[in-house]
Amino acid sequence: MTGGELPVLEVRDLTVSFGALTAVCGMCFSAERGKITSIIGPNGAGKSTLFNLVSGGIRPSAGTVLFEGADVTGWAPYKLIRAGISRSFQITNLFFELPVYENLRLAAQALESSTKSLLPVRCSARARERVDELIEQFDLGEKVHELAGYLSHGEQRRLEIAVVLACRPRLLLLDEPTQGMSHSDTQEIGKVIRKLSGDLSILLIEHDIDLVMDLSDHVVVMHQGAKLAEGTPPEVKGNPLVQSAYLGLSVHAGN
Amino acid sequence: MDTLNPPLSILQAVRRRDHIAHNAWQVFAFLFIGLALAFTLVAAPSGDTFYFRLATEALIYSGLAMSVDLLLGFTGLLSLGQALFFGLGAYTSALVLKHVGPSFWTAMAVTLLVSTAVGIVGGFIAIRARGVYFALITFGMAQVVSKIVYNTRELGASDGIMGIPVIQANFLLFKVDTAQAPAFFLTVLAMTMGLYFCIAYLLRTPFGRTLGAVRNNECRVPFLGYNPQLYKMLAYVLAADMAAFSGALYPMLRGFVSPELMYFAVSGDAVITVVIGGLGTLIGAIYGSVILTGLKSAIGTYTGHYQIVIGVLFMLSVIAFPKGLMGYLSPLVEKWLAGRRENP
Ligand SMILES: Nc1ncnc2c1ncn2[C@@H]1O[C@H](COP(=O)(O)OP(=O)(O)OP(=O)(O)O)[C@@H](O)[C@H]1O
Ligand SMILES: [Mg+2]
Numbered sequence: 001m002t003g004g005e006l007p008v009l010e011v012r013d014l015t016v017s018f019g020a021l022t023a024v025c026g027m028c029f030s031a032e033r034g035k036i037t038s039i040i041g042p043n044g045a046g047k048s049t050l051f052n053l054v055s056g057g058i059r060p061s062a063g064t065v066l067f068e069g070a071d072v073t074g075w076a077p078y079k080l081i082r083a084g085i086s087r088s089f090q091i092t093n094l095f096f097e098l099p100v101y102e103n104l105r106l107a108a109q110a111l112e113s114s115t116k117s118l119l120p121v122r123c124s125a126r127a128r129e130r131v132d133e134l135i136e137q138f139d140l141g142e143k144v145h146e147l148a149g150y151l152s153h154g155e156q157r158r159l160e161i162a163v164v165l166a167c168r169p170r171l172l173l174l175d176e177p178t179q180g181m182s183h184s185d186t187q188e189i190g191k192v193i194r195k196l197s198g199d200l201s202i203l204l205i206e207h208d209i210d211l212v213m214d215l216s217d218h219v220v221v222m223h224q225g226a227k228l229a230e231g232t233p234p235e236v237k238g239n240p241l242v243q244s245a246y247l248g249l250s251v252h253a254g255n
Numbered sequence: 256m257d258t259l260n261p262p263l264s265i266l267q268a269v270r271r272r273d274h275i276a277h278n279a280w281q282v283f284a285f286l287f288i289g290l291a292l293a294f295t296l297v298a299a300p301s302g303d304t305f306y307f308r309l310a311t312e313a314l315i316y317s318g319l320a321m322s323v324d325l326l327l328g329f330t331g332l333l334s335l336g337q338a339l340f341f342g343l344g345a346y347t348s349a350l351v352l353k354h355v356g357p358s359f360w361t362a363m364a365v366t367l368l369v370s371t372a373v374g375i376v377g378g379f380i381a382i383r384a385r386g387v388y389f390a391l392i393t394f395g396m397a398q399v400v401s402k403i404v405y406n407t408r409e410l411g412a413s414d415g416i417m418g419i420p421v422i423q424a425n426f427l428l429f430k431v432d433t434a435q436a437p438a439f440f441l442t443v444l445a446m447t448m449g450l451y452f453c454i455a456y457l458l459r460t461p462f463g464r465t466l467g468a469v470r471n472n473e474c475r476v477p478f479l480g481y482n483p484q485l486y487k488m489l490a491y492v493l494a495a496d497m498a499a500f501s502g503a504l505y506p507m508l509r510g511f512v513s514p515e516l517m518y519f520a521v522s523g524d525a526v527i528t529v530v531i532g533g534l535g536t537l538i539g540a541i542y543g544s545v546i547l548t549g550l551k552s553a554i555g556t557y558t559g560h561y562q563i564v565i566g567v568l569f570m571l572s573v574i575a576f577p578k579g580l581m582g583y584l585s586p587l588v589e590k591w592l593a594g595r596r597e598n599p
Contacts, residue, residue: 055478081480093478095471106468109461110480117461124461145272167480 006069008033008171008201014053014063023049025225027063031171031218036193036202038212040236041222042245047205048090050222051173054203055087056080067171081110086169090176090205092156096149100140100159103148104131107166130166138162138192154185161192172196173203178211190215213237221245277459279588283538283581284451291444299437307436309552310545311508314440314447317544318501319521320528321454321537322494327526328535329458330490331470332382333390335522336397339377340370340495342517344502346404349416349512359424359507366503367496374495375488382487385473394519401517415513419506433507443504447541450497455537457493466490527569533581542580 007030014027024046031037039047052058054065056077065073067085075083095103108127116124135141138158143151148159161177174193178186190211196202197215206212212219213233221228221236223245229236236242291310298306319341326332347369348362355361381392404410411417421434424442431442457463468476469483469490476483506512515521524547532543550568554561576583 057478076482077477078480078482081478087478093472093475095468095475097471098467102464102467106464107479109464112461117465118457119461120456120459121461121464163479 005033007031007066008068009054009203010064010066011050011054012064012066014050014060014065016049016053016058016060023225024053024060027222027225027227029220029227029230031201031203033201034198035217036197036204036215037218037220038204038206038216039220039222040206040209040212041228045222046225047222048175049225051087051175051203051205055085055173081167081169084170085173086164086167086171087173088160088164088175088177090179092153092160094148094156094159094163097147099145100148100151101131101135101144103159103163104134104166107163108134110167130168134162134166153180154182157181157185157189161189165196169200171201171203175205176207177204178206178208186211275589275592276585278592279585280455280536280538280581282588282592283542283585284448284455287538287541288444288448291440295437295441304436307440308508309548311436311440311443311504313545313548314443314541315501315504315508316525316528316548317541318447318450318504319498319525320532320540320544321451322497322501323525324529324532324534324537324540325454325466325497326490326494327529328537329463329470330466330487331473332487332490333386333526334381334393334494335390335519335526336393336395337494337498337525338517338519338521339393339397339400340374340498341502341505341521341525342401342404342512342514343370343373343495344499345505345512345516346410346416347499348503349419349506352419352422352506353416357420357422359422362422362507363500363503366499370495370499371492374492374499377495378488378491382484382491394522397517397519397522401514404517405514411513413514415511415515416506417511419510419512421510422507424507439508443508446504447501450500451537451541454493454497458537462486462489527565529579531569531572531579533579533583533585536579536581536585539579539581546580 010030012028014024015022016024027046027050039050041047049058053060056075056079059074063073064071067080067083072080072083072085095106098106105121105127108130109124111126111130112124135144138161140155140159140162143155148156151159157177157179161174164172164174177193178189181189186208193202193204194215204212204215216233218230219233219236220230221239221242228245229239229242231239294310319337322340323334323337326334326337344366347366351362351365355365377396380396381389384392405413421432424431424433431438433439458466465476465481465486468479468481469486473483476486502516505516528543528547529540530543531546532539532541547565550565551561554564558564
């Protein structure tokens with residue numbers, strides 16, 4: 001860790017329960033600015049729930065979320081977006097009956113001042129430029145008129161990331177961006193994510209351990225709603241606790 | 256041909272598509288105005304008032320139908336009680352005209368103030384619920400209010416308010432007498448189409464597009480930076496104002512108002528109108544209203560049970576034209592517009 005600098009995100013003692021199940025329990029970690037921090041853990045460990053807590057999808061029952069030093073615990077998602085936190089979804093969550101272009105335009109609209117919200121959309125020049133950039137970056141040029149629901153799975157996953165980037169967030173939360181993707185598509189997404197980091201701080205949930213070890217600056221391992229371990233990829237890989245909790249996956253990756 | 260044209264940039268292509276779809280609606284809007292003016296020219300010399308009043312009524316109900324389309328077709332909220340605001344507008348306007356003064360503009364202004372206030376209260380109650388619960392709450396609110404009106408002697412109870420004076424609407428350059436059927440028809444036509452163009456404009460702004468996002472996938476909207484509850488509230492209040500605005504014209508046309516204006520039959524007809532005309536097209540609400548009002552009147556001269564005939568026709572039209580009249584016709588016009596552009 002670089003140290004000294006204020007972390008972009010700091011989570012303290014975050015807890016939430018669904019009935020009898022405590023999905024996230026006293027979770028603490030922080031993410032460095034401009035770095036890729038990965039959250040890994042077995043199914044049901046509470047990773048997506050942690051994202052929901054940080055992105056405002058659900059309110060924590062205890063704990064604090066600090067974004068760039070400011071307390072944003074329990075803020076509504078639309079406020080957090082405006083503050084600079086944007087998230088993608090594990091299960092593709094797009095406007096399936098709207099064209100690709102409109103999906104991106106809606107997301108980029110947040111860049112415009114609200115004074116333009118009653119002018120025709122063609123006046124939103126900043127949003128338009130942003131959409132054109134993203135179409136280029138995510139290679140969706142041939143599909144702009146296609147309804148999002150008609151895209152292939154891989155294209156939908158790319159659009160999901162593009163939509164999240166549209167509002168130029170400072171902290172990006174990616175929930176299994178490569179979920180269900182082919183190996184080559186996964187590599188492509190990996191490259192995109194690496195390119196994004198630096199300007200952007202990224203929090204990544206990912207099951208592809210090789211990708212995680214390859215991309216991450218810092219890895220946090222979750223197990224049963226709590227933090228099991230954290231460290232650099234090699235530290236985590238070598239941690240016996242992680243090895244036993246993670247069904248030997250990291251042992252495999254280490255070989 | 257394609258090879259001769261320079262490749263379109265993405266932006267140009269998107270704009271062109273948007274434009275063509277939008278223009279198709281505009282074609283139907285202007286066509287409607289043309290038809291209405293032609294009707295005036297043909298019917299006015301005959302001195303007839305029945306058909307002018309019927310056509311005016313169709314226009315008035317089309318404002319109510321547009322408000323339903325704004326909610327259902329563009330925001331995804333099925334209101335089964337939109338007649339509440341239609342009736343509210345009619346009663347407010349009737350009371351102002353009868354007791355405050357026979358001023359067209361005062362009646363309209365007071366109506367909009369009242370409907371905005373009631374719309375905000377109704378919105379707070381209704382928009383917390385989603386889907387079928389929203390529909391039931393709007394239904395329930397309209398039932399409650401219509402029953403209260405029905406039992407309030409000060410509002411004429413079951414008889415409603417009668418004897419609303421004929422007024423002269425002052426448009427600075429000229430005056431329109433509500434008793435003169437063709438002139439009042441043209442006034443209502445201008446106001447209805449004005450309302451249409453305002454809402455059509457609004458739907459092409461970021462505000463309108465955000466409503467579309469709410470309709471499409473409400474859960475995703477907060478993660479784009481918008482509060483969907485706020486947008487639903489704004490749509491609800493706007494729809495309340497639209498319905499009340501049209502309702503306010505009703506007593507000027509008929510000279511009376513009655514609690515039936517708030518009944519479910521009126522709310523339900525508005526939904527049927529929108530579905531027949533084409534959900535989510537806005538202009539379809541106007542055509543649908545003319546069709547339904549015309550049918551009701553035509554069938555009503557033969558049988559009192561016109562609801563049965565309307566019901567059957569509604570089912571048949573939904574099966575044959577699931578996207579409604581405009582949903583069926585507009586792709587044809589879009590194709591024609593696109594073709595005209597490519598071969599100028
Ligand atoms: N809204 C909810 N209501 C009730 N239980 C929930 C809810 N959301 C999550 N859970 C439960 O909380 C636990 C953690 O779920 P979560 O989705 O956070 O896991 P995860 O680490 O993201 O798993 P995966 O790797 O499968 O995505 C699970 O047992 C899940 O069933
Ligand atoms: Mg998950």
